[in-house]
Amino acid sequence: MRNQDIANLLDLTADLLEIQGANSFRIRAYRSAVRTIEGLTENLADVAGKGAGELTKLPGIGKDLAQRIVEIIQSGTTTQLDELREEVPAGVLDMLKLPGLGPKKVGALFHELHVTSLDELKQAAEEGRVSLLKGFAKKTEQSILENIDAAAQFGQRVSIAEAKRAAEAICDDLRQLDCVTQVEVAGSCRRSKETCGDLDILAVADSPTEIMDRLSEHELVQAVLQRGDTKQRVRLINGLEADLRVVPEESFGAAMQYFTGSKEHNVEVRRRAQERGLKLNEYGLFRGEESVAGRTEEDVYAALGLGWVPPELRENRGEIELAEANKLPKLVEMSDIRGDLHMHTTASDGEASILEMAQAAKDRGLSYIAITDHSKRASVANGLDDKRLLKHWKDIEKVRGQISGIEILKGIECDILEDATLDISDEVLAEADWVIAVIHYGLKQPRKQIMERLLNAIKNPYVCAIGHPSGRIVNKRQGADIDYPEFFQAAADYGVFMEINANPARLDLDDIHAAAARDKGIPIVINTDAHSCGGLDVMPYGVAQARRAGLEAKDVANTRTYSEFCKMLRTS
DNA sequence: GCCGTTTTCGGCCCGACTGTTTTCAGTCG
Numbered sequence: 001m002r003n004q005d006i007a008n009l010l011d012l013t014a015d016l017l018e019i020q021g022a023n024s025f026r027i028r029a030y031r032s033a034v035r036t037i038e039g040l041t042e043n044l045a046d047v048a049g050k051g052a053g054e055l056t057k058l059p060g061i062g063k064d065l066a067q068r069i070v071e072i073i074q075s076g077t078t079t080q081l082d083e084l085r086e087e088v089p090a091g092v093l094d095m096l097k098l099p100g101l102g103p104k105k106v107g108a109l110f111h112e113l114h115v116t117s118l119d120e121l122k123q124a125a126e127e128g129r130v131s132l133l134k135g136f137a138k139k140t141e142q143s144i145l146e147n148i149d150a151a152a153q154f155g156q157r158v159s160i161a162e163a164k165r166a167a168e169a170i171c172d173d174l175r176q177l178d179c180v181t182q183v184e185v186a187g188s189c190r191r192s193k194e195t196c197g198d199l200d201i202l203a204v205a206d207s208p209t210e211i212m213d214r215l216s217e218h219e220l221v222q223a224v225l226q227r228g229d230t231k232q233r234v235r236l237i238n239g240l241e242a243d244l245r246v247v248p249e250e251s252f253g254a255a256m257q258y259f260t261g262s263k264e265h266n267v268e269v270r271r272r273a274q275e276r277g278l279k280l281n282e283y284g285l286f287r288g289e290e291s292v293a294g295r296t297e298e299d300v301y302a303a304l305g306l307g308w309v310p311p312e313l314r315e316n317r318g319e320i321e322l323a324e325a326n327k328l329p330k331l332v333e334m335s336d337i338r339g340d341l342h343m344h345t346t347a348s349d350g351e352a353s354i355l356e357m358a359q360a361a362k363d364r365g366l367s368y369i370a371i372t373d374h375s376k377r378a379s380v381a382n383g384l385d386d387k388r389l390l391k392h393w394k395d396i397e398k399v400r401g402q403i404s405g406i407e408i409l410k411g412i413e414c415d416i417l418e419d420a421t422l423d424i425s426d427e428v429l430a431e432a433d434w435v436i437a438v439i440h441y442g443l444k445q446p447r448k449q450i451m452e453r454l455l456n457a458i459k460n461p462y463v464c465a466i467g468h469p470s471g472r473i474v475n476k477r478q479g480a481d482i483d484y485p486e487f488f489q490a491a492a493d494y495g496v497f498m499e500i501n502a503n504p505a506r507l508d509l510d511d512i513h514a515a516a517a518r519d520k521g522i523p524i525v526i527n528t529d530a531h532s533c534g535g536l537d538v539m540p541y542g543v544a545q546a547r548r549a550g551l552e553a554k555d556v557a558n559t560r561t562y563s564e565f566c567k568m569l570r571t572s
Numbered sequence: 573g574c575c576g577t578t579t580t581c582g583g584c585c586c587g588a589c590t591g592t593t594t595t596c597a598g599t600c601g
Contacts (some may be wrong), residue, residue: 028573259601490595
């Protein structure tokens with residue numbers, strides 16, 4: 001039982017309790033426990049195994065939830081959850097995806113109309129039975145019918161790359177209006193969370209009408225869902241929804257703070273405001289009627305005795321305490337990056353030659369790269385065997401003479417095979433400048449086997465780094481079942497680096513585990529894994545993930561100069 | 573259901589918009 005599985009069951013419990021009309025603070029307690037579990041590096045079962053009181057030491061987990069977690073670990077479910085599932089059919093939860101339907105309305109549909117699925121809801125709405133319910137009327141019924149066929153695709157989160165592309169296109173367009181003085185994206189997109197559920201755009205504009213009109217006409221906008229005096233909600237053609245808020249200039253900082261979130265960060269910040277007899281909302285920080293701050297985010301944080309918190313850290317994972325103690329990290333920036341240690345060429349499945357990749361990297365301001373084509377196990381990617389690899393490295397040596405101003409390391413992305421051996425012989429690996437070991441196949445093996453493979457790779461004297469350690473694909477594929485504390489301890493002991501793979505579909509390590517690796521003193525490398533020249537441009541996503549992990553330039557090996565970086569490589 | 577330098581009860585962040593009512597509950601972020 002993995003942490004995410006336990007979290008999912010508690011989240012499901014909360015959903016079902018909501019439909020049942022349970023106390024909202026009780027629901028919040030479950031959601032808060034889910035968050036705690038998702039932010040944990042340690043295996044929850046291991047924590048529980050240490051003793052009865054250990055689970056309740058975790059924030060938001062008391063006696064009751066600790067008991068339920070133990071129950072899940074032992075039996076894969078809880079009696080409470082089984083009872084809830086008995087009472088509320090699974091299809092009822094699908095109705096929550098419809099816009100305008102929350103737990104109360106869904107509860108009414110289920111309890112009073114006995115509707116248990118989207119199909120039954122559609123039928124009930126078509127027959128006009130929905131509008132007969134108290135609290136429902138024709139408009140709600142109409143809205144259900146309009147949205148029900150597309151309901152399955154609602155609520156899908158998109159990758160940070162897709163979200164940023166859309167957000168920037170829209171913001172750039174809105175900025176062209178004369179009536180507009182400021183437009184910025186806030187929300188999870190500004191925090192560079194790996195996926196975004198919607199876009200939050202804030203603007204200062206003389207004419208809210210004009211900017212809302214402009215947004216509704218944007219080519220990316222499919223439909224206007226809501227429109228008031230200061231707020232408009234639209235759906236984009238990719239299914240993502242976007243909120244535009246128009247705020248007064250003197251409130252822009254407070255609004256940015258408010259709408260950047262996260263919710264958990266804001267709850268904590270507003271609690272601090274309350275403690276000081278202040279009230280914080282999107283219009284400013286107030287003492288009674290008097291505005292204390294609001295024009296800039298810095299002002300708002302300062303008025304609460306806090307340093308300005310970089311958006312990527314705003315998850316209530318300790319950043320507020322750091323801001324109070326004036327100990328916020330100076331986060332790594334794109335301009336700190338000097339090297340890229342994971343990329344492919346036409347030798348395996350890349351689209352560009354060694355020289356083209358080197359030139360493209362140089363054009364992007366890098367001073368060193370590693371060419372790391374696939375090993376033979378990745379047969380679909382035309383992976384290299386020992387012989388071809390040696391020839392490939394000879395080619396790299398030739399290219400070194402054809403381009404100046406950039407160093408090229410002879411590397412390999414070497415598969416860790418299912419039997420825990422490496423895909424390239426030690427004799428050949430010994431000749432490499434840089435070896436990234438990765439798991440591509442057998443990701444679903446049990447933890448014991450996965451760990452044997454990872455530890456074997458770490459102990460190999462020629463392996464420099466573990467690439468995309470979990471193998472997860474954001475929103476698509478769960479990563480391998482890794483015992484992270486053991487994994488990181490071994491990497492620390494043997495001096496092996498950990499990669500943050502910057503490809504927005506991977507972002508692997510994730511923020512939580514990258515922070516845990518850093519805490520172990522493991523050097524992190526942020527790499528693009530580019531398969532073309534343009535592929536080098538994903539580096540900002542990796543840097544953003546590193547920032548979310550609280551990493552500083554000193555924690556990231558490829559911020560070093562080439563000679564400093566080479567000194568860090570173990571000499572064996 | 574959690575939490576506590578107001579500690580075993582009584583709190584628990586805040587506001588816009590919509591639809592259904594006619595002063596407000598629900599939804600949403």
